[in-house]
Each structure stands twice: as C-alpha cells, then as structure tokens.
Amino acid sequence: MSPTQGGQSGPSVTERVLGILSAFGPGAESLTLSGIARTAGLPLSTAHRLVGELAAWGALERGEDGRYRIGLRLWEVGALAPRSLGLRERAMPYLEDLYEATRQNVQLAVRDGHEVVYVERLAHPEAVRVFSRVGGRMPLNATGVGQVLLAFAPPAVQEEVLAGPLPALTPRTITDSGDLRRTLAAVRREGVAVCDGMVDLLSLSVAAPVRGEDERVVASLSVVVPSAGAEPRMIVPAVRAAARGISRALGAPSARRRPAGVVTPLPTAPADASP
C-alpha cells in the first residue's frame, strides 16, 4: 500500500500539498502558517511539516515578517508551461508594436475550461484602467478575448458555457444564451469581437483569434480602449494584423506570407480567411 493511501482516509498528501498552493491567490499573496492551515483545511502540525518541505525546495519563501509567499522556483517551473511564457515570448514583438501604435492596453489570453486566463498585458500609464491582471481569470461571455476563445472552442465547450449560468459584470454583459449564440456566430463570421462596457462600463475591447500550427485558435489578443468616443473600426485592422503576425510566428498555415506578386486581400477581409 502506498504511503499516500495508508492509514488515513481523506485527501492524499499530493492533494494537501496542492491545497496549500491553492491557498495563495490574488489578494492572498502572503499568508501566515495558521492562515495556510485554515484555508487549506489542514491541522497546524500537518501544514507546518508540508510548508517546511515546500519552502526547502523553493516553492514557498518565508519573509522576514514570518509570512509565506510563492517562491521564485515555483514561478520558474510554471514559466515552462507552453501556454504561458512560450506563447508570450513569440507574441511579444507583435504585442509591443500594437502597444506602441495604440498607446492603450494590449492583452493576450488563453482559455482554460470555462474561463479566460491572461498571459500578458501591456498597460500604458495613460490608458483606460483595466481590471484584468497577468495570471488572472475572467468569464468567457464578458470579455472580447473570451468571446473569441469561446467562438472558436470545440462545440461541446460552447454548449456547456451556453447552458449557463452566464455571469454579469455590468448591466451590458451578455447573459442571455440566445444573444451570446448570435454574438459567437458574428465573431466567427467577422474574425473579431467587440465588447463594449461588458467588464466595466468605461472600457471597450477589440479582440481577434491567434491560431497555432494546426489552425486551431490557441489564444486571443485584444486592445482595450475607453468606451467613450471609441471607434472600434479604427482599431480592428491593427488587432487583426497583430493576431495574424502571432499566428504566423506560431506556424499557422493560413497566416503564411503570400508569395510576392500575388494580389493580397483588402485589410478589411477577416484575417483568418485562408485562401
């Protein structure tokens, strides 16, 4: 009998260790030992032993204030996730250019289950405030990147999300499944999502799909601008072009450069319409 299953029922040691890591989160970046034990639902002695092992390895770091924080070594291991920094590294030059061209917020996100996870954000100091953060999550129905990622998700995932509930962040968030279904069809048709006032009433996002080498949508890119006076049509070409550039960097066949001399479609054509 393995040591995790011996003698005791309830969560395995692995689950307890992961429960300790889960105790940390946005707003809970530093925790006391007793705080960890309470949040993870562990006896103090068990928490003490496991936290000690995690700290010895570098997954946690103990500050001079006696509180624990996530350690650099766990960040290093996490940085190996292909859907985070690997994607980000290839996308960065295009994000930079879009940031410079728009002087607004530029975001790169992937889908994890029924949520959006932001893997990069460049926020211009004078741009409209955004509520996302790198490593943070948002519902799929409320954000431009979320609508893009949902529109191109496997049909089963779409149906699960459409079956609700669809959380409302503002009175303008799409919460009706019929409305959302029509919006997703439009996103697929246009190759772009425009989300006005759905995360907060003051901002608008324009998002486009990023495709991988098998043509599947692996990420979404967006620019967030102030809602007041925004002209989404002015931003759409830049967002589409950047998304196409990242798709090409990832090896998507539909984003390949056309040979010289071949007539290229007008910039108003969807970036994902392969020839």
Added chain:
Amino acid sequence: MSPTQGGQSGPSVTERVLGILSAFGPGAESLTLSGIARTAGLPLSTAHRLVGELAAWGALERGEDGRYRIGLRLWEVGALAPRSLGLRERAMPYLEDLYEATRQNVQLAVRDGHEVVYVERLAHPEAVRVFSRVGGRMPLNATGVGQVLLAFAPPAVQEEVLAGPLPALTPRTITDSGDLRRTLAAVRREGVAVCDGMVDLLSLSVAAPVRGEDERVVASLSVVVPSAGAEPRMIVPAVRAAARGISRALGAPSARRRPAGVVTPLPTAPADASP
C-alpha cells in the same frame, strides 16, 4: 504517524511530487510518463499515480501526443511570486521606455542563491542575440545583472561565491576571485556594472541596481548591446534612470523625487546616491 512518514523510508510524498515538477526544465518542456519516472527516480506505478493527481489539479497537462507539460494552473500560482510578476508589473513601464529608447535588449533579473534568474526580457528583433530567457538562470560572475546583484548581496553570500568555483562562459568571463572582488567594489562605487564579452564575445551589458522600500537591492536591470563599437557611457545614464524609476515605484526612499525648487544633482551622479 503521518502518512508521508509511514512504512517507507526515502523521500517523502511531497519530495516525490516536487521531484516530478523538477523533471521539467529548459529543453525538457514535455515528457512522457516513463521519462518523468526515470528523471524523478520513481517506480512507474508511483509516477503514474502522482502524475495523475497533478494533472487532475492542473499542475500538469497531458497533450494529444500523450506527453505531459507544465499546466497553466501552476503558472498561475507561480505568477503570485512577489519576486517575479509583482516586481515585473511595477517595472514594466520603465522597461518599455528603456526598450523604446535603446531599441536593444532590456532585462530584469533577481538573485536566487548563487545565480541570476531573469524575470523579464524585452528583445528587439534587430538587437544583438542574447542567451538569457525569462525564467532562465546564469552565473552571477558572468553577467552585468549578476555582478550588480552580487555586489549588493549580504557579505556572507559574496564570500561564498568568491570562494568559487567561478564558471567561465567565454575567455573574458571573470574567474579569478581577486579580480571579481575588485570588480564588485567598483560596481558598488559606480552604481553600475559593465560586462563586455563575458556571456558571449559579441555582446556587452550595462546593469544597475533596483532597490526596494527598505533600500536593499532587490533586482537589477540591464541593457545588452553589440560589443563591437559599443559606448557603454552612452547607455549608463538611461539604465541608471530606469533603475531609479523602478526603485521609486517600489518605494525606495533614496529614489524619491526631490521637492521642486531644490537643486538636483547632475545626471552623471550615481542614481543610488541618497541625499
């Protein structure tokens, strides 16, 4: 008796779980189950059970090719490390400006033990090639950021590193402890490190210290330029100014803005000379 200690000697379950995570690294971003078992030194059955638990939580992800990769959820937890993305988020506007001003490689790094860990890198497409990567490590003696972080490290850490061995990456890397000691003294005096051809012979880096709210050096910032024809003195003021800006964003008293009307020192004064 706790389940991790029951019945069996050798590594605890926590150590085995962490050993599985350690099996992944640069060049080993995806592994088969048997590869994980071999690298982590675990019986296949144990690896199978622990990997299953890690995948269920999202610390690992199993691809369609059957290979395992680090999962997005582990990256999310790692992103909470204050010395990685927290630092990076506050530093980003200054890194951006330095990147725009120099059109070269801009790097932000922290010290972990006797090594440099890069937490951010902006690499201009036309800039000289650099060998660092986000989440990657380098020896302290061979890099500009490393020499800065070592120069301002606790004396005990400096002595440990000076006691060697000091790895050589090129014939120009400082590997003599006397030379390194003199270099560190110069770095403390000048508030800047200039490293020419020590990582590879074609590039030169200029690095400056970033201080936290208790005035301790918490990070280092550098610009990497081609070695040929480089005039480090032309870059030093920009690197110092950016490092000072980040220090101020982190709350370092010596980097506070001076009240209007007070005569400020010339820009050639060390950025870390507090009034």
